[in-house]
Amino acid sequence: MKKNLRLSIIPYLFLIPYLFAFIAFRFGPSIAGFFxxxxxxxxxxxxxxxxxxxxxxxxxxxxxxxxLINTLYFMALTVPALIVLGLLIALLVDQNLKGRTVTRTFxxxxxxxxxxxxxxxxMWIFDTHFGILxxxxxxxxxxxxxxxxxxxxAMPAVAITTIWWTVGxxxxxxxxxxxxxxxxxKEAARIDGxxxxxxxxxxxxxxxRPTTVVVLMLTLINSFEVFDQVYVMTGGGPSxxxxxxxxxxxxQAFQYFRLGYGSAVAYVVFAFLIVLVLVERQLLKKVxxx
Amino acid sequence: MKFRSGILxxxxxxxxxxxxxxxxxxxxxxxxxxxxPDGDVMxxxxxxxxSTHPDVHITFTTMQWTPLFTKFMTSAAVGNPPDILxxxxxDIPQFAALNLLTPLGNVISNAGFTATxxxxxxxxxxxxxxxxxxxxxxxxxxxxxxxxxxxxKAGITPPTDWISGQQFLDMAIKLTLDKNGKNPNDxxxxxxxxxxxxxxxYSLNWHAFLQWYELLAQQGYGFLNxxxxxxxxxxxxxxxxxxxLQDLVFKYHVSPVGATNPLNDFLIGKTAMLEDGPWxxxxxxAQKGLEWGTFPVPQVFGQKAxxxxxxxxxxxxxxxxxxxxxxxxxxxxxxxxxxxxxxxGNIPAFNTAREYAYSLPGRTGFLxxxxxxxxxxxxxxxxxxxxxxxxSPIVVAGQDIMVRxxxxxxxxxxxxxxxxxxxxxxQ
Numbered sequence: 001m002k003k004n005l006r007l008s009i010i011p012y013l014f015l016i017p018y019l020f021a022f023i024a025f026r027f028g029p030s031i032a033g034f035f036x037x038x039x040x041x042x043x044x045x046x047x048x049x050x051x052x053x054x055x056x057x058x059x060x061x062x063x064x065x066x067x068l069i070n071t072l073y074f075m076a077l078t079v080p081a082l083i084v085l086g087l088l089i090a091l092l093v094d095q096n097l098k099g100r101t102v103t104r105t106f107x108x109x110x111x112x113x114x115x116x117x118x119x120x121x122x123m124w125i126f127d128t129h130f131g132i133l134x135x136x137x138x139x140x141x142x143x144x145x146x147x148x149x150x151x152x153x154a155m156p157a158v159a160i161t162t163i164w165w166t167v168g169x170x171x172x173x174x175x176x177x178x179x180x181x182x183x184x185x186k187e188a189a190r191i192d193g194x195x196x197x198x199x200x201x202x203x204x205x206x207x208x209r210p211t212t213v214v215v216l217m218l219t220l221i222n223s224f225e226v227f228d229q230v231y232v233m234t235g236g237g238p239s240x241x242x243x244x245x246x247x248x249x250x251x252q253a254f255q256y257f258r259l260g261y262g263s264a265v266a267y268v269v270f271a272f273l274i275v276l277v278l279v280e281r282q283l284l285k286k287v288x289x290x
Numbered sequence: 291m292k293f294r295s296g297i298l299x300x301x302x303x304x305x306x307x308x309x310x311x312x313x314x315x316x317x318x319x320x321x322x323x324x325x326x327p328d329g330d331v332m333x334x335x336x337x338x339x340x341s342t343h344p345d346v347h348i349t350f351t352t353m354q355w356t357p358l359f360t361k362f363m364t365s366a367a368v369g370n371p372p373d374i375l376x377x378x379x380x381d382i383p384q385f386a387a388l389n390l391l392t393p394l395g396n397v398i399s400n401a402g403f404t405a406t407x408x409x410x411x412x413x414x415x416x417x418x419x420x421x422x423x424x425x426x427x428x429x430x431x432x433x434x435x436x437x438x439x440x441x442x443k444a445g446i447t448p449p450t451d452w453i454s455g456q457q458f459l460d461m462a463i464k465l466t467l468d469k470n471g472k473n474p475n476d477x478x479x480x481x482x483x484x485x486x487x488x489x490x491x492y493s494l495n496w497h498a499f500l501q502w503y504e505l506l507a508q509q510g511y512g513f514l515n516x517x518x519x520x521x522x523x524x525x526x527x528x529x530x531x532x533x534x535l536q537d538l539v540f541k542y543h544v545s546p547v548g549a550t551n552p553l554n555d556f557l558i559g560k561t562a563m564l565e566d567g568p569w570x571x572x573x574x575x576a577q578k579g580l581e582w583g584t585f586p587v588p589q590v591f592g593q594k595a596x597x598x599x600x601x602x603x604x605x606x607x608x609x610x611x612x613x614x615x616x617x618x619x620x621x622x623x624x625x626x627x628x629x630x631x632x633x634x635g636n637i638p639a640f641n642t643a644r645e646y647a648y649s650l651p652g653r654t655g656f657l658x659x660x661x662x663x664x665x666x667x668x669x670x671x672x673x674x675x676x677x678x679x680x681x682s683p684i685v686v687a688g689q690d691i692m693v694r695x696x697x698x699x700x701x702x703x704x705x706x707x708x709x710x711x712x713x714x715x716x717q
Binding site (some may be wrong): 063127150236238239258 | 311329356357360362363365367388390482493494495546547548550551554555558560657671674677680681685686689690693694
């Protein structure tokens with residue numbers, strides 16, 4: 001009996017260091033953040049309780065609304081591309097083809113580069129007057145595009161950078177998922193006369209569902225929390241065309257020292273992500289059932 | 291016996307410990323936002339002080355100004371601020387209003403410093419509400435950098451003093467070339483295929499606003515009212531200032547639309563002139579093959595005026611008197627020995643130190659501009675009103691006018707309203 005009790009306690013003991021760090025540095029500050037969002041506070045001095053005023057101000061703040069719309073636009077540009085491309089590349093490098101290891105490495109390599117370095121590299125590539133991209137486009141008679149200084153092009157440019165930078169991560173996850181699918185199932189389908197497309201659609205894709213759920217959820221959350229590359233490449237401009245919610249939160253909290261207001265932004269983002277994940281889970285459940 | 295020996299050993303250890311403690315130098319921390327070659331110059335000065343003052347050891351830390359101030363606020367909130375903090379004159383009010391800075395008027399006068407020993411703008415920039423909170427270290431202002439080779443090629447003699455807006459524009463037109471070698475005034479000039487621009491200016495960041503601000507000052511106006519509570523300038527003057535800048539880009543085609551890296555464009559010879567501050571001097575010096583010089587910004591309107599700022603040295607509030615004294619001693623030494631600070635590109639505020647800057651190459655534009663420098667208004671919520679962030683109304687207005695070629699008056703009105711809203715909210 002005693003031995004059983006000891007055995008059942010041991011796993012929890014292993015969890016204690018992590019739980020301690022989680023509570024001290026994640027959970028605790030998150031709860032505190034909610035109370036801060038109900039105050040007016042500039043870090044120094046005593047916070048002044050103002051109820052939900054920050055939240056009311058937030059929803060009437062055009063810059064916040066702009067940042068929210070921009071973030072959704074960024075998600076629309078990146079999430080489908082990152083999922084589809086990640087899956088396609090994973091399917092490609094899962095084949096028994098020559099050079100697949102090299103391809104895997106090349107596709108994944110950008111992911112290990114620091115976000116600031118990625119931003120700086122692409123700033124050079126996207127330079128309107130002297131960038132390499134416009135130089136190559138000029139061979140096709142395309143006039144120089146102001147990638148990072150035009151309201152229309154800045155967000156797509158950041159999206160292209162993000163896709164290049166992070167698609168390798170999705171590829172690795174899909175690849176792991178693909179390699180978990182027993183070869184016998186595909187083999188059986190092939191013997192039954194299924195075409196490659198039928199095998200993919202009826203065997204591979206349904207069995208990849210758990211991986212797809214994870215990849216989709218991670219990509220959605222990461223896209224919603226986009227910050228670094230925008231901060232480096234455009235700073236959120238021009239004319240707020242690439243301003244995202246996390247950036248807006250950063251400006252309010254750490255540049256303007258409006259901790260309460262910044263925390264309110266953080267809590268709205270949190271609520272938004274919860275809703276997003278719940279909707280996604282429901283949708284995928286329905287797809288799975290059908 | 292054993293007991294007595296034990297006591298003796300303990301006492302000896304205590305005495306040794308006290309002697310060792312007493313011999314330890316006082317440890318000071320010094321934070322500043324000099325992240326470029328200017329940081330190396332400051333580090334050199336700190337090292338010199340450390341080597342000549344064995345009783346004190348200063349640890350110098352640099353990071354960009356914005357995160358530096360965030361770090362300062364958080365460290366001050368928990369009672370652990372740096373012993374010396376660099377900042378700009380206009381940054382003082384936001385920290386002084388929160389009682390985070392030590393008033394230094396007595397320390398400065400006891401050290402024998404007087405207003406007449408410093409550049410007036412720099413000295414005035416250390417006060418807030420009549421109280422002096424900082425030692426003035428330097429001035430830095432806009433000037434025009436020029437590429438000597440491109441000027442020579444265009445047959446232009448570079449100016450050494452203030453010139454009019456028209457003279458400047460004529461030069462910029464001559465220095466702008468399309469792929470057929472035509473200038474913007476020539477028939478058949480192709481604005482879509484310009485290979486060399488006459489003038490590079492910052493239109494994507496807050497410098498567009500600063501250039502506008504100096505043009506407003508050239509017409510004799512400030513941006514805010516006397517009490518710094520509301521935007522207050524004649525819209526006609528504001529319009530004329532923006533119009534001059536917008537025309538350089540969209541009417542005369544002498545400046546590229548939305549240049550993402552104007553400094554780089556100048557360094558590689560794609561633009562012949564650049565309006566920027568002295569912090570770019572080390573980059574120009576490091577660029578192989580670039581022969582460069584500076585002259586003051588053009589006087590487009592009735593008065594001479596140029597936007598500028600100045601670094602100052604503050605001593606954050608703390609309880610350790612010995613450390614505060616050591617910090618004051620260091621800052622006094624630094625000001626007296628600030629001639630070497632001119633190597634960073636900044637113009638020393640201390641008159642005798644500034645003399646050295648005259649002997650250094652490429653300083654003409656800055657030294658000629660220094661007497662006419664205008665700083666931004668001094669307000670507690672400076673971080674938000676004069677923010678360089680993309681959400682800042684002054685940044686958005688600059689981008690709307692200078693990059694998107696939008697109609698000036700509505701944008702200016704929007705900017706004024708936004709700034710008024712921030713001002714009314716307070717710190």
